């Protein structure tokens with residue numbers, strides 16, 4: 001068993017995220033069943049699969065928003081256990097973007113981006129402000145820095161959420177269906193930012209059904225179903241010739 | 257008693273004024289103590305701290321089921337006896353009417369503010385907590401910078417109503433022979449027989465203070481409004 005789940009020695013140095021034999025249960029329901037996934041630095045992974053297959057649960061285990069019940073998760077050399085210090089060390093290096101943005105409504109756009117760098121990284125207000133404007137410029141929204149989340153469109157809010165995560169200068173970015181809550185005309189502005197981020201060399205794990213995005217940036221597409229990884233392939237292979245019946249069904253459904 | 261004579265009120269003003277000041281001071285102290293303690297109580301329940309959360313819940317249930325006037329009595333007569341036992345001096349250790357009023361009001365209001373904050377905490381979206389976790393914010397920063405500011409904004413109208421009730425309840429200190437605004441007015445009214453004038457003026461003062469408080473909170477809410485928030 002140990003033999004099977006241990007990460008290949010030669011790939012260990014590059015694996016920035018190592019998920020080994022991870023199990024997650026909600027009561028008696030098993031949401032993740034023996035998941036193994038290794039992400040190299042700079043790699044871009046697209047996670048897809050039917051609703052309820054465990055995609056969100058998996059990426060939420062990577063920054064310990066969900067606590068796994070068995071197996072090991074090692075992020076940037078730190079194993080996630082119950083130790084709060086380790087958990088926070090991992091979270092500093094892992095940015096996350098949610099489907100529903102989760103911006104802080106009572107803080108301005110700039111303040112949203114400044115809070116964690118000041119409180120967690122110890123930046124001064126001026127430094128944090130400068131950094132915030134830098135990343136807001138990167139997501140092309142710096143002219144809105146003094147507005148509040150409720151005054152922006154969904155696409156703008158999601159770009160702020162990306163900037164907020166980037167302000168912590170993470171090594172890894174997790175995206176959980178970042179465009180599914182958006183009106184269709186706003187999807188592209190968010191995807192464009194994500195493509196740029198990928199070009200900059202960011203390590204990314206994205207739950208998304210945006211096939212164009214997957215084709216363009218993914219090194220690997222990971223297909224999940226019922227709490228297990230069913231298929232893993234480069235995007236060309238996966239979309240052209242999925243090897244499992246379940247993946248074919250799934251692709252048939254999302255492409256119509 | 258044929259015509260109203262407000263000159264009597266003018267003469268009595270210094271006494272009324274000292275009563276008003278006492279009411280305001282008691283309200284202010286009970287508000288601060290109540291909000292700080294109440295927020296702690298709410299957080300202890302929110303975190304489901306073992307044993308302590310249960311005790312807090314019991315305390316709040318108890319306080320909310322008995323009238324303030326009764327709590328004042330108990331505190332005034334019982335606590336000195338308890339203190340006497342604890343200190344081993346045999347006899348009761350009086351804590352004085354003023355201290356009794358300040359401590360009792362603070363502890364009493366804490367139970368009510370706590371319920372307001374507790375409900376507010378439950379109303380905060382789970383995604384707010386998750387975003388804080390993802391950003392590695394400490395629990396302390398999460399509550400201080402993100403969660404509580406939102407709770408206070410949402411709950412401010414209810415906190416205001418509770419505080420206005422508190423201000424009106426300060427009249428109950430008459431049972432401790434203390435004199436608040438209403439107490440001062442009734443004493444004077446009995447002395448000079450000008451009940452109508454006295455009570456009319458008191459109504460105006462209560463009205464003025466309550467509406468000033470409402471205006472103040474409205475200003476605060478505007479100043480700290482969550483821009484673009486859907487209501």
Ligand SMILES: Nc1ncnc2c1ncn2[C@@H]1O[C@H](COP(=O)(O)OP(=O)(O)OP(=O)(O)O)[C@@H](O)[C@H]1O
Nearest residue numbers: 026027029031049050051052053054055056057058
């Ligand atoms: N907190 C929870 N409590 C109980 N069950 C949960 C919880 N979170 C997730 N689940 C269950 O675990 C399963 C996997 O959920 P998850 O959110 O990971 O799916 P998903 O692949 O992200 O689906 P979707 O595409 O709908 O977002 C689902 O059946 C879900 O009902």
Ligand SMILES: [Mg+2]
Nearest residue numbers: 055056057177
């Ligand atoms: Mg999901």
